[in-house]
Amino acid sequence: MRNPVSSARRLGLPLAGLAIVATLALGAMLAPLLPLGSPTDIAKDLALGAPTVTEPFGRDDLGRSMLSRVVHAYRVSLGVAVTAALLAIVVGGPLGLVAGYAEGLPDQLIMRPLDVLMAFPAVLLAIALMSVFGTGALLVSVALAVVYTPVMARVARAAVLATKTEVYVDGARALGATVPRLVLTHILPNAATPILVQASVLMAIGILIEAALSFLGVGVRPPTPSLGLMLADGRGFMVQAPWMVVFPGLAVMLAVLGFNMLADGLRDWLDPQRGA
Amino acid sequence: MTSPWTYAARRLALAVPLLLGMSVLVFGLMRLVPGDPAVVVLGYKATPEGVRALREAFHLDEPLPTQYLRWLAGLTRGDFGLDFRQNEPIGRMILDRLPVTLELTALASLAAALIGIPLGLLGGARRRGLADRATLAIGLVGVSIPDFWLGIMLMLGLSLGAGLLPSGGFVPIAESPVENLQHLVLPALTLALSRAAVLGRLSRAAVLDVAQRGFVQFARAKGLAEHAVLFRHVLPNAAIPIVTVLALQVGYMLGGAIVVEMIFTLPGVGRMTLDAVLERNYPVVQSTVLVIGAMFMLVNLVTDILYGVIDPRVRHR
Numbered sequence: 001m002r003n004p005v006s007s008a009r010r011l012g013l014p015l016a017g018l019a020i021v022a023t024l025a026l027g028a029m030l031a032p033l034l035p036l037g038s039p040t041d042i043a044k045d046l047a048l049g050a051p052t053v054t055e056p057f058g059r060d061d062l063g064r065s066m067l068s069r070v071v072h073a074y075r076v077s078l079g080v081a082v083t084a085a086l087l088a089i090v091v092g093g094p095l096g097l098v099a100g101y102a103e104g105l106p107d108q109l110i111m112r113p114l115d116v117l118m119a120f121p122a123v124l125l126a127i128a129l130m131s132v133f134g135t136g137a138l139l140v141s142v143a144l145a146v147v148y149t150p151v152m153a154r155v156a157r158a159a160v161l162a163t164k165t166e167v168y169v170d171g172a173r174a175l176g177a178t179v180p181r182l183v184l185t186h187i188l189p190n191a192a193t194p195i196l197v198q199a200s201v202l203m204a205i206g207i208l209i210e211a212a213l214s215f216l217g218v219g220v221r222p223p224t225p226s227l228g229l230m231l232a233d234g235r236g237f238m239v240q241a242p243w244m245v246v247f248p249g250l251a252v253m254l255a256v257l258g259f260n261m262l263a264d265g266l267r268d269w270l271d272p273q274r275g276a
Numbered sequence: 277m278t279s280p281w282t283y284a285a286r287r288l289a290l291a292v293p294l295l296l297g298m299s300v301l302v303f304g305l306m307r308l309v310p311g312d313p314a315v316v317v318l319g320y321k322a323t324p325e326g327v328r329a330l331r332e333a334f335h336l337d338e339p340l341p342t343q344y345l346r347w348l349a350g351l352t353r354g355d356f357g358l359d360f361r362q363n364e365p366i367g368r369m370i371l372d373r374l375p376v377t378l379e380l381t382a383l384a385s386l387a388a389a390l391i392g393i394p395l396g397l398l399g400g401a402r403r404r405g406l407a408d409r410a411t412l413a414i415g416l417v418g419v420s421i422p423d424f425w426l427g428i429m430l431m432l433g434l435s436l437g438a439g440l441l442p443s444g445g446f447v448p449i450a451e452s453p454v455e456n457l458q459h460l461v462l463p464a465l466t467l468a469l470s471r472a473a474v475l476g477r478l479s480r481a482a483v484l485d486v487a488q489r490g491f492v493q494f495a496r497a498k499g500l501a502e503h504a505v506l507f508r509h510v511l512p513n514a515a516i517p518i519v520t521v522l523a524l525q526v527g528y529m530l531g532g533a534i535v536v537e538m539i540f541t542l543p544g545v546g547r548m549t550l551d552a553v554l555e556r557n558y559p560v561v562q563s564t565v566l567v568i569g570a571m572f573m574l575v576n577l578v579t580d581i582l583y584g585v586i587d588p589r590v591r592h593r
Binding site: 121216252264 | 305421
C-alpha cells in the first residue's frame with residue numbers, strides 16, 4: 001500500500017539529507033580552493049571581530065576567519081566519520097557474516113568478546129581508548145571504529161540469520177553452490193541494506209563523538225581545525241564573542257542532521273514496513 | 277513454559293562473564309599505554325629510586341595475570357586500590373562522587389520522560405497532526421544537537437545572559453536542597469534533551485504500532501469512544517516498549533554525564549574519569565571506566581529482566 005504522494009514525501013527526507021551531506025562534503029574537499037582566506041593565519045588586530053557581510057561567522061580570539069575554520073574543520077569531521085564507518089564495516093561485516101553463517105561455537109567465539117565492547121557507553125569507551133592511543137584524527141577514527149565494530153557485526157549477523165533460511169538460499173545450496181558463493185551472491189546483498197543504514201547512523205554519531213572528544217581534549221590535536229576544538233577555544237570568550245561557540249556547534253548539528261535524515265529516509269524507503 | 281524467575285536467573289548468569297570480560301578489557305587497555313606507568317606518573321620528578329618504590333608499592337613489577345587477579349580480588353571486597361597521585365583509596369573517591377552523577381542522571385531521566393513521552397503520545401494519537409509533525413521534527417533535530425554545545429548555549433542564555441541559574445559548580449543536597457536543584461537544572465536539561473527526542477520518536481512509533489492492531493480496531497468497531505480506546509487499549513500496550521526505551525536512555529546518559537559534568541564543573545564520576553585521563557592517572561581511569569560500564573550494564577540488565585517479566589514472549593527468544 002504505497003501511494004505515490006507519500007512515496008514522494010518519503011523520498012524527500014533522504015534526498016534533503018543527501019543534499020546537506022553532499023554540500024558539506026564538497027565544501028570540505030574543495031576548502032583550500034574556495035575564496036575563504038586562511039583558517040590558520042593569525043591577525044591579532046582583527047581578534048574577536050563580530051560577524052560582517054564578508055566574514056559572516058566572525059573572527060576568533062586570534063583573528064582567524066571562523067567561516068574558513070568551520071569549512072576546513074569539516075575535513076576532519078567528515079574524514080573521521082567516514083574512515084571510522086568504513087573500518088567498522090571492513091572489520092565488523094565479515095565477523096558478523098561468519099558468526100551468522102556458522103552459528104554455534106564460532107558464533108559464540110566472535111560475538112561474546114564483541115558484547116564486552118558494547119557493554120560500555122560509546123563515549124566512555126572512546127575516551128578510554130583515546131587515553132591509550134594519544135591524540136590525532138587518525139587515532140580518533142580507529143577508536144570510533146573499535147566502538148562501532150560490534151554494531152556492524154551484529155547488523156551483518158542479523159541479516160545473515162534472517163536470510164539464510166530463505167527458500168532461494170536453500171535452492172542455491174541444493175544446486176551445489178559453494179559456501180563462499182552462497183554468502184557472497186545470495187546472502188551478502190541482503191545484508192548490504194541494513195549495513196548502509198547503520199553506516200549512515202554511525203557517521204552521524206561519529207561526527208558527534210569526534211567533536212565531543214576534541215572538545216574534551218582527547219581527540220584531534222590543536223593546530224588542526226576541528227569543530228570540537230573550536231568550541232573548546234570559544235568557551236573562554238563566549239560572553240564577548242558568542243559567535244565563537246554558536247557557529248561551530250551549529251556546524252556539528254547540521255552535519256549530524258544531514259546524516260540522520262539520510263539514515264531515516266533510507267530506512268523508510270528501503271524497508272517500507274518499518275516506516276509506520 | 278519458562279518462569280520469569282528462570283529467565284531472570286539466566287540473564288543474571290550471563291552478566292557475570294560479561295562483567296569479567298569488561299574488567300579484562302579495561303585492565304588490558306590500561307596496560308597497553310606506552311611507557312612505564314611509574315615514569316608517566318612521576319613525570320620530570322622521576323628518579324630511579326622513586327620509580328622503583330612506586331613500582332613496588334603498586335606491584336607493577338609482578339606479571340600481568342598476577343596484577344589482574346590482585347586487582348580483581350580487591351574489587352570483590354570493594355577495594356579499588358590506591359590512586360597513584362594522591363595515594364587516596366579510589367573506592368572512596370568514587371563513592372564521594374557517585375551521588376552527583378546519580379542525581380544528575382535521575383533528574384535528566386525524569387526530564388527526558390516528562391518531555392519526550394507526552395510529545396510522542398500526542399504525536400502518535402493524532403497522526404499527521406501538528407503534534408505529530410512537531411514530534412518528528414524535534415526527534416530529528418533533538419538527536420542531532422551535540423549535548424556539550426547545548427549545555428554551552430543554555431549556560432550562555434540562561435545563566436550568563438539572563439542570570440537565572442548558576443553556570444556551574446555544585447551544592448550537596450544536604451547543605452541546601454534548593455541550591456542543589458538550581459545547580460542541576462541546566463546540566464539535567466542538557467543531558468535530557470537529546471534523550472527526550474529519542475523517547476518522543478519511539479513513543480510515537482509504539483502508539484502507532486499498537487493502534488493498528490486488531491484489538492484496537494475491534495474496540496473502535498464496537499463503538500468505544502476514541503479517548504477510551506486510547507487510554508484503555510492503546511497506551512497500556514504501548515507502555516512496554518516506551519519503558520524499555522526510557523531505561524536504555526538512562527544507560528546512555530551515564531556516558532553523556534562525562535561531558536556535561538565537565539561543562540558545568542560538577543564533581544561527579546564522569547568528570548573524575550576525564551580528569552584522570554588527562555592526568556594519565558591510569559588506576560583511576562581503570563576503576564571509573566569499569567564502574568560506569570558496570571552501571572550501564574546493570575541498567576540494561578534490569579531492563580531486559582523487567583521486559584521479560586512483563587512480556588512473556590520475550591522469554592522464549
